[in-house]
Amino acid sequence: MATDVDVTTDLLTETYQRHYSSLLRLAALLLDDVASCEDVVQEAFIRVHAARARVREADKLLAYLRQTVVNLSRSTLRRRLLGLKLLPKPMPDAASAEEGAYAALEKDALIQALRGLQRRQREVLVLRYFSDMTEAQVAAALGLSIGSVKAYGSRGIDALRVRLEGQ
Amino acid sequence: MGEGHGGRSGASHDSSELRGLDPEELAAALQRSVAAIGADGPPRVGLARIRRRAKARQRRRTVMASSAGVLMLAVVVGSVTGSKFDIVPVLTGVVGLGGNSTSGAPTATPHAGSSGQVRTVRPPAAMAGKKGPAIGPVTASATPSALASAGVPQCTAADLTAKATVDTVINGVSYGHVDAVASATCAVAGPPMLQVENLAGTAVRSVVILEHESTDGSQLPAVATWGAVLKLQAGQGFTLQFAWAPDECSAAATGSAAAGGSASPSLSAPANQSPESTYSLSYLVSGTTPTVPADLQAACGATVYVTDIYRPGAYAPPVATASPTPQASTSSAPAPTQAPTTQSPASSSPTTASPSPAATGSATSTGSGSATTGPATQGAANATAVPSSTS
Numbered sequence: 001m002a003t004d005v006d007v008t009t010d011l012l013t014e015t016y017q018r019h020y021s022s023l024l025r026l027a028a029l030l031l032d033d034v035a036s037c038e039d040v041v042q043e044a045f046i047r048v049h050a051a052r053a054r055v056r057e058a059d060k061l062l063a064y065l066r067q068t069v070v071n072l073s074r075s076t077l078r079r080r081l082l083g084l085k086l087l088p089k090p091m092p093d094a095a096s097a098e099e100g101a102y103a104a105l106e107k108d109a110l111i112q113a114l115r116g117l118q119r120r121q122r123e124v125l126v127l128r129y130f131s132d133m134t135e136a137q138v139a140a141a142l143g144l145s146i147g148s149v150k151a152y153g154s155r156g157i158d159a160l161r162v163r164l165e166g167q
Numbered sequence: 168m169g170e171g172h173g174g175r176s177g178a179s180h181d182s183s184e185l186r187g188l189d190p191e192e193l194a195a196a197l198q199r200s201v202a203a204i205g206a207d208g209p210p211r212v213g214l215a216r217i218r219r220r221a222k223a224r225q226r227r228r229t230v231m232a233s234s235a236g237v238l239m240l241a242v243v244v245g246s247v248t249g250s251k252f253d254i255v256p257v258l259t260g261v262v263g264l265g266g267n268s269t270s271g272a273p274t275a276t277p278h279a280g281s282s283g284q285v286r287t288v289r290p291p292a293a294m295a296g297k298k299g300p301a302i303g304p305v306t307a308s309a310t311p312s313a314l315a316s317a318g319v320p321q322c323t324a325a326d327l328t329a330k331a332t333v334d335t336v337i338n339g340v341s342y343g344h345v346d347a348v349a350s351a352t353c354a355v356a357g358p359p360m361l362q363v364e365n366l367a368g369t370a371v372r373s374v375v376i377l378e379h380e381s382t383d384g385s386q387l388p389a390v391a392t393w394g395a396v397l398k399l400q401a402g403q404g405f406t407l408q409f410a411w412a413p414d415e416c417s418a419a420a421t422g423s424a425a426a427g428g429s430a431s432p433s434l435s436a437p438a439n440q441s442p443e444s445t446y447s448l449s450y451l452v453s454g455t456t457p458t459v460p461a462d463l464q465a466a467c468g469a470t471v472y473v474t475d476i477y478r479p480g481a482y483a484p485p486v487a488t489a490s491p492t493p494q495a496s497t498s499s500a501p502a503p504t505q506a507p508t509t510q511s512p513a514s515s516s517p518t519t520a521s522p523s524p525a526a527t528g529s530a531t532s533t534g535s536g537s538a539t540t541g542p543a544t545q546g547a548a549n550a551t552a553v554p555s556s557t558s
Binding site: 012013016017020021022024025028029037042045046049050102104105108110111114125126129130132157160161164 | 188190193194196197198200201202203204205206208209213214216217218220221224225
């Protein structure tokens with residue numbers, strides 16, 4: 001008979017295999033330095049691994065991971081402003097494999113416009129429209145009220161549209 | 168709730184096609200923008216790496232939590248008992264302060280049966296099997312709890328008359344003892360604290376003092392205790408034994424070896440002694456006051472093995488008729504073929520260099536030029552540096 005730990009471990013494995021790529025893309029949309037994306041996602045999985053005894057449902061595990069990716073991305077940006085890096089070194093194999101995709105990302109007009117938004121607006125738009133989360137889920141993930149999520153989302157789309165028109 | 172707004176995979180966006188952006192278009196556009204990222208799926212070794220790092224982090228947190236707990240305990244014990252209990256060695260042993268096994272420095276571990284006054288310093292793995300545990304630095308500020316329980320004051324230099332004597336030389340190793348007699352009722356605690364000096368002031372680098380163990384190859388008796396507390400009446404005394412094993416000279420130290428007349432113990436001291444090769448070994452009463460020393464010789468450093476203190480007569484000294492080989496050939500103690508009586512200085516320069524994994528430890532020495540065990544000098548840990556070339 002499988003123990004709780006076994007079940008949780010299998011859940012983690014399944015979540016990793018199913019959602020690693022989408023979490024990597026989420027990080028790529030939030031960070032302006034794509035080299036740190038793998039680090040952020042890996043760090044999120046390390047933290048969820050430590051908290052696996054408390055998170056035993058697939059939906060909650062994914063929500064936890066997304067929230068952690070958002071928080072770590074925010075921290076990474078903040079630290080980069082101070083000239084620091086979040087993690088000691090990037091994963092060399094993963095970074096090299098994704099090199100071409102990241103290079104294309106740098107040229108994408110939408111991505112460039114998105115990076116010009118306010119941080120909150122960008123987070124709300126990415127979670128709401130890329131991760132397909134409800135306003136309530138976004139509010140919970142970002143620690144905002146639903147009204148604030150609506151406001152950030154609406155203003156974010158307007159700002160994005162303006163930026164795209166300006167390009 | 169996946170990222171379900173599929174679209175043209177991997178297409179970059181022109182700003183003109185997104186100017187009429189609505190939420191549906193935005194969702195699809197975002198998906199397309201990053202579709203190429205992670206397209207190969209998660210790295211195969213990624214999850215194993217994540218698990219490994221998570222476990223390593225968990226271990227670190229456990230250690231940190233344990234350390235914090237010990238620190239809290241130390242604060243509580245210190246506040247309750249005042250200075251009667253020396254918590255520092257316990258702390259350093261449990262938390263691992265004062266030692267870094269990866270850098271070649273000795274690692275501190277509390278010694279079993281110790282009174283809490285002395286902790287041993289285990290040599291790094293590179294020295295395993297070559298030398299026994301060195302008697303490391305201790306603190307003299309606190310009164311050992313074991314002595315406090317004896318009910319009599321700790322013996323001071325005024326209470327004890329002690330003298331170090333070399334008794335015999337077996338296979339190049341000098342064996343001696345320290346006899347001490349009390350003139351008043353007092354208590355003394357082991358392990359003994361020895362000090363080794365030479366005129367050149369290089370003893371701290373060239374001499375290491377180790378606790379005698381049955382496997383170290385010396386012929387010292389197996390004293391059952393390590394950290395015994397003896398209550399002495401006036402006229403009573405105690406004894407300890409030591410072995411002085413001169414180190415082999417490395418090739419780089421050939422000149423010094425020739426000058427010092429090989430690894431020569433004192434009883435057969437060569438004619439041309441140098442300030443570096445002439446050592447004096449003395450017992451430190453209460454860890455601070457040296458007693459009458461014994462003179463010893465070593466051209467390229469030496470290893471001292473010492474027993475705990477014991478009642479006089481409890482253990483017999485080594486006798487010259489026995490002939491086991493002190494230490495292995497890779498150790499710092501000389502093999503029988505290095506005995507000065509059988510070898511000339513010119514032929515006593517072995518080609519194998521003495522190991523020196525902890526040589527850098529002497530950088531923080533007190534500069535006293537003496538190798539000391541016991542509470543007298545914190546820098547005595549640096550005396551555990553394996554003998555280095557002093558030429």
